[in-house]
Amino acid sequence: MKQKPLKTELHHWWPRTLADHWAAADAMVSVIRPNGTLHRARPGAFGAITNAHHMKMGGPWDSTFEPIFNEPDNEMAAFVRWLGTLEASLALPDQPMVERILPQPLPDERAAQIARVTASLLARSPSIRASIKRTTEYYRRSFGLADPTADKTLIAANQRGLYDAYRKRMMHGRWAILFSDEREFIAGDGFLHNFPASQDALNSGLKLVLPILPTATIVYMSPMQYPSEPRLVTLRLGAEEVERLTAITQVYASDFLFYRDDKPDLSEAFKHGEHRQFQYHGHHWLDPLLDDLSQYNRWGKDGAAGISRRRPYSESLEGNRWLDRFVAQGD
Known part of the structure; x- marks a missing residue:
């Protein structure tokens, strides 16, 4: 049977089923570009790349992996409804963190669902594609190729297996949902995030902070040591804490910032129009927060809730700084 040629398609890295939840009261989604230009359109008008998941090798070797994202996209509405059922402590930001963190049940089917949704948004994100492009072109230049440019097919070939690899890795680790009703x-x-754009090296120390709704952010953590329970915690953030996460998101974004009602002030990092990152993906405010979220124990000392003294992300950050100082001394 003759294979039908691949049709040109828009492949969404920000699926319509999610974009709907970013629409304001007038049913429009707002996007800001690095130069400050504001665009408003119906959900689904933004967040897509033409033929991003097609691999056009020629004739019968053409293929696509776009269908693998159908399952997480189709369950997005149900996933968002589930997020709405989770509770978060009413404790204020100046109260002890152990009082602010609230453990939540995470049945196996929900654990698989949050892994699918999160892995799909990570695997097809423009930042992952940009990382693949940089790495591929580096090696092509090293091999002396006259044209080191990595086209869409070459990027897609390296991107193809990431969803399954990320999803399987995310079946282990701890999740947190950060809520906000102030900002x-x-x-x-x-x-x-510090996930490699590769199916390899998915080891401990992984972390991810993904704003998925105007009112909710997904956090995934896999430090070397953490209590096995709870598998999921929630935390309600104050306005200042949300502003800090907004600044972090702008560092890692390149061309698009989505918002619903609260228009952000653009940072200098975002104005550069490229995917940037903190050194070692470490951050002086975020890593201590990840420590608390990952080390929270529902049944700590004397049977009361507690947070372990282990500081995996902060210690990793400080260790990298020490290494940098050591190397600098040897130069």
Whole structure:
């Protein structure tokens, strides 16, 4: 049977089923560009790349992996409804963190769902594609190729297996949902994470902070040590904490910032129009927060809730700084 040629398609990295939840009261989604230009359109008008997941090798070797994202996209509405059922402590930001964190049940089917949704948004994100492009072109230049440019097919070939690899890795680790009712989150075409753009090296120390709704951000953590329970915690953030996450998101975004009602002030990092990152993906405010979220124990000392003294992300950050100082001394 003769294979039908691949049709030109728009492949969404920010699916319509999610974009709907970023629409304001007038049913329009707002996007800001690095130069400050504001665009408003119906959900689905933004967040897509033409033929991003097609691999056009020629004739019968043409293929696409776009269908693998159908399952997480189709369950997005149900996933958002589930997020709405989660509770978060009413404790204020100046209260002890152990009183602000609230453990939540995470049945196996929900654990699989949050892994699918999160892995799909990570694997097809423009920041992952940009990382693949940089790495591929580096090696092509090293091999002396006259044209080191990585086209869409070459990027897609390296991107193809990431969803399954990320999803399987995310079946282990701890999740947190950060809520806000004082100030809205923003989303972008990049967000803080330290996952490699490769199916390899998915080891401990992984972290991800993904604003998924104007009112909710997904956090994934896999430090070397953490209590096995709870698998999921929630935390309600204050306005100042949301502003800090907004600044972090702008560092990792390149061309798009989505918002619903709270228009963000653009940072200098976002104005550069490229996917940037903190050194070692470490951040002086965020890493201590990830420590608390990952080390929270529902049944700590004397049977009361507690937070372990282990500081995996902060210690990793400080260790990298020490290494940098050591190397600098040897130069």
